[in-house]
Amino acid sequence: MQDMYQTPDSPLTDSIPHYKPSAGWKVLLFILAPLEVYSQYLGFTADEWDLPIWWMIFSLLVYIVFFVALFGLAFSKRIAFSNAWRIYLPILICTDVFEFFSVIGEFNMSVLEIQIITMIWISVIFFTWYAVYRYQKVMRYFK
Numbered sequence: 266m267q268d269m270y271q272t273p274d275s276p277l278t279d280s281i282p283h284y285k286p287s288a289g290w291k292v293l294l295f296i297l298a299p300l301e302v303y304s305q306y307l308g309f310t311a312d313e314w315d316l317p318i319w320w321m322i323f324s325l326l327v328y329i330v331f332f333v334a335l336f337g338l339a340f341s342k343r344i345a346f347s348n349a350w351r352i353y354l355p356i357l358i359c360t361d362v363f364e365f366f367s368v369i370g371e372f373n374m375s376v377l378e379i380q381i382i383t384m385i386w387i388s389v390i391f392f393t394w395y396a397v398y399r400y401q402k403v404m405r406y407f408k
Contacts, residue, residue, distance in 0.1 A: 284406035290339035293392060297335070301328055315371060316364075327360045331393060338400040343407045350401035357397060361390055 305328070308321055316324075330353060337344040365386060369379060 282406055283408055284341055284403045286339055286341050290335065290396070293396070294332070294335050294339045297393070298332060301332070316367060324360060324364060327357060331357060331397065334397050334400045335393075338396055338403070341407050343404055347401045347404050350397055350404070354394065354397050354401070358394060361393070365390075 305321075305325055308316070308324075333344055334350060334353070336342065365383075369382065374382075
């Protein structure tokens with residue numbers, strides 16, 4: 266039994282948890298950034314998808330903001346505020362879904378090809394959505 270009149274032992278530490286980024290976010294940043302640059306380059310030069318130029322510029326701006334968020338998550342940098350990323354996430358999702366369906370609609374593919382492309386696209390795109398979601402959740406734990 267503990268002595269009731271003795272002060273409890275408690276170490277003096279900082280009780281606020283700090284976010285330490287994993288190497289996975291850095292790897293994702295350095296894999297997705299060149300792919301996005303190449304994709305945007307093809308989108309502007311090849312013009313195979315018949316998207317209007319204003320939409321391609323809007324998409325470019327949306328993905329620049331995404332890479333700012335991914336950089337902030339990968340290197341624990343606070344950029345903007347949490348509510349801004351909550352507003353941005355639905356914009357990113359809507360942009361991705363619109364672009365996906367517009368690109369799929371352009372090509373004459375079989376149902377099986379569309380299903381395979383959809384499964385690959387969903388598995389990759391959820392990482393981007395989760396990165397923005399995660400960033401707005403862990404921002405408060407940055408130093």
